[in-house]
Amino acid sequence: MVLLGIAIIVAGFLLRFHPLLVILASAIVTGLAAGLDPLAILAAFGKAFNDARYVSIIWIVLPVVGLLEANGLQERARGLIAKMRGATVGRFLTFYLILRQMLAAVGLTSVAGHPQTVRPLVAPIAEAAAERQAGDLDDAEREEIKAWAAATDNIGLFFGEDIFLAIGSILLIKGLLEQYGISLEPLQLSVWAIPTAIAALLIHGFRLWRLDRRLTRRRAEGQP
Amino acid sequence: MITLHWVYALAGAVFAAFALLGARDRDNPRRWTTAAFWALLATSMWAGDRLGDLGNGVLVLGLIALGALGLGRGDGVVPPEQRQARADRFGNRLFVIALVIPVTALAGTFLFKAAPDWFDAKQATLIALALGVLIAMTAGCLWLRAGALVPLQQGRRLMDCIGWAAILPQMLASLGAVFALAGVGDVVGGIVQQAIPQGSLLGAVIAYALGMALFTMIMGNAFAAFPVMTAAIGVPLLIRTYHGDPAVVCAIGMLAGFCGTLMTPMAANFNLVPAALLELKDKHGVIKRQVGTALPLLIVNIALIYWLAFR
Numbered sequence: 428m429v430l431l432g433i434a435i436i437v438a439g440f441l442l443r444f445h446p447l448l449v450i451l452a453s454a455i456v457t458g459l460a461a462g463l464d465p466l467a468i469l470a471a472f473g474k475a476f477n478d479a480r481y482v483s484i485i486w487i488v489l490p491v492v493g494l495l496e497a498n499g500l501q502e503r504a505r506g507l508i509a510k511m512r513g514a515t516v517g518r519f520l521t522f523y524l525i526l527r528q529m530l531a532a533v534g535l536t537s538v539a540g541h542p543q544t545v546r547p548l549v550a551p552i553a554e555a556a557a558e559r560q561a562g563d564l565d566d567a568e569r570e571e572i573k574a575w576a577a578a579t580d581n582i583g584l585f586f587g588e589d590i591f592l593a594i595g596s597i598l599l600i601k602g603l604l605e606q607y608g609i610s611l612e613p614l615q616l617s618v619w620a621i622p623t624a625i626a627a628l629l630i631h632g633f634r635l636w637r638l639d640r641r642l643t644r645r646r647a648e649g650q651p
Numbered sequence: 652m653i654t655l656h657w658v659y660a661l662a663g664a665v666f667a668a669f670a671l672l673g674a675r676d677r678d679n680p681r682r683w684t685t686a687a688f689w690a691l692l693a694t695s696m697w698a699g700d701r702l703g704d705l706g707n708g709v710l711v712l713g714l715i716a717l718g719a720l721g722l723g724r725g726d727g728v729v730p731p732e733q734r735q736a737r738a739d740r741f742g743n744r745l746f747v748i749a750l751v752i753p754v755t756a757l758a759g760t761f762l763f764k765a766a767p768d769w770f771d772a773k774q775a776t777l778i779a780l781a782l783g784v785l786i787a788m789t790a791g792c793l794w795l796r797a798g799a800l801v802p803l804q805q806g807r808r809l810m811d812c813i814g815w816a817a818i819l820p821q822m823l824a825s826l827g828a829v830f831a832l833a834g835v836g837d838v839v840g841g842i843v844q845q846a847i848p849q850g851s852l853l854g855a856v857i858a859y860a861l862g863m864a865l866f867t868m869i870m871g872n873a874f875a876a877f878p879v880m881t882a883a884i885g886v887p888l889l890i891r892t893y894h895g896d897p898a899v900v901c902a903i904g905m906l907a908g909f910c911g912t913l914m915t916p917m918a919a920n921f922n923l924v925p926a927a928l929l930e931l932k933d934k935h936g937v938i939k940r941q942v943g944t945a946l947p948l949l950i951v952n953i954a955l956i957y958w959l960a961f962r
Contacts, residue, residue, distance in 0.1 A: 493805025
């Protein structure tokens with residue numbers, strides 16, 4: 428019965444209902460199915476919301492991003508890339524991927540991110556580079572390049588952070604295994620994140636290289 | 652001592668400013684619901700610890716109601732010609748200011764840990780990030796000769812573009828807590844145990860990695876999936892029956908879960924929020940770019956567990 432909440436979430440997202448209402452419905456149904464009374468569900472949800480406030484503090488960077496964009500940050504990024512020979516969107520994003528993986532691997536996960544670096548810097552630079560490669564971009568392509576920038580940030584973060592000893596997921600693994608009487612040092616766990624990190628770099632780097640080829644070929648074909 | 656509560660106070664002030672400026676934004680057809688939404692979020696940041704659990708629950712209901720009624724957005728975009736002129740005038744200053752935040756976060760992470768009496772060392776990066784915002788905002792206003800309201804107005808414009816999606820990650824985290832309370836994980840674990848093929852090591856490895864990815868997609872978070880799948884398959888089968896190396900099984904199993912994170916709208920802060928932040932028309936645009944990396948990487952993870960854990 429408690430799985431009804433999961434069914435509601437999946438169906439709600441697939442049918443594109445308002446996500447906030449879907450979450451509320453799922454919480455109520457799950458709680459009721461588990462025999463909680465409505466006020467207890469509301470209190471549990473409220474407590475969890477309050478404990479998770481740190482998730483939303485990242486928005487304080489928006490005033491800085493807004494100020495810089497109003498003063499021409501994206502235009503400047505475009506101007507800078509225009510002067511760099513050999514700068515392509517694929518090469519630039521691969522560079523950013525490696526940088527993000529390395530920063531995350533030494534525990535610096537919050538140094539970069541979507542509001543901090545992707546919106547003000549990475550996306551406009553990627554867009555400018557792609558524009559130069561392909562000649563001109565239509566709206567759909569512009570969207571695609573921005574999405575590549577965001578995707579690259581996520582992949583760099585996810586497959587870099589577990590190399591760091593004191594990241595949440597490594598500590599979670601250590602804590603859970605101790606419950607089963609298996610004692611491990613964080614270092615024993617984090618070294619095994621390295622093979623996947625390398626594979627992530629190779630796979631995503633290859634896809635970025637293909638993106639470059641596609642953009643350049645389009646220019647050669649002289650399409651609009 | 653400077654703790655995360657100082658950062659909450661700052662965030663509350665920023666959301667309160669968004670609310671006040673939003674209430675005066677006559678371009679926005681829904682300016683009152685929009686302003687009320689950010690005002691509630693400011694209240695949560697400022698007074699969340701004093702509201703009690705039920706009070707916070709009521710506050711969340713208010714946010715959901717306003718979000719469902721619909722928030723709007725106004726105008727306030729600086730015309731492209733003006734931005735180009737300013738870009739030519741200010742040049743690389745703009746990059747210097749943009750880099751202030753990451754550089755301060757980087758330096759603060761190390762420096763604040765050296766002064767544990769002054770700063771909560773566990774939250775060093777977030778505190779440093781907030782400090783970086785203050786420095787960048789001050790430097791930006793002075794160096795670009797902008798009025799103090801300009802960053803807040805422009806920040807509000809971006810915030811209104813994101814709208815209620817801004818609280819999705821926090822909401823999903825809260826839903827996870829309700830799921831945990833209701834014991835959803837145990838039930839899923841039971842089902843998975845019945846579904847795995849008997850006697851096949853490769854089958855068990857695939858079930859574990861795939862289960863991590865799928866359950867992460869449902870929960871939006873590998874942390875929620877990990878205890879369930881490890882209890883159902885990881886420990887009893889891979890580690891105890893087949894004598895796999897627990898470090899390899901768990902470390903790479905977690906990363907298989909991360910492949911699931913790349914493919915689900917439930918991981919809103921990584922997948923939906925950036926789409927809103929970059930003003931993409933397709934909410935799932937970021938996920939679509941990630942699937943092509945996540946699927947091959949999931950196969951690699953299965954192969955890695957199979958080869959490395961059972962030597």
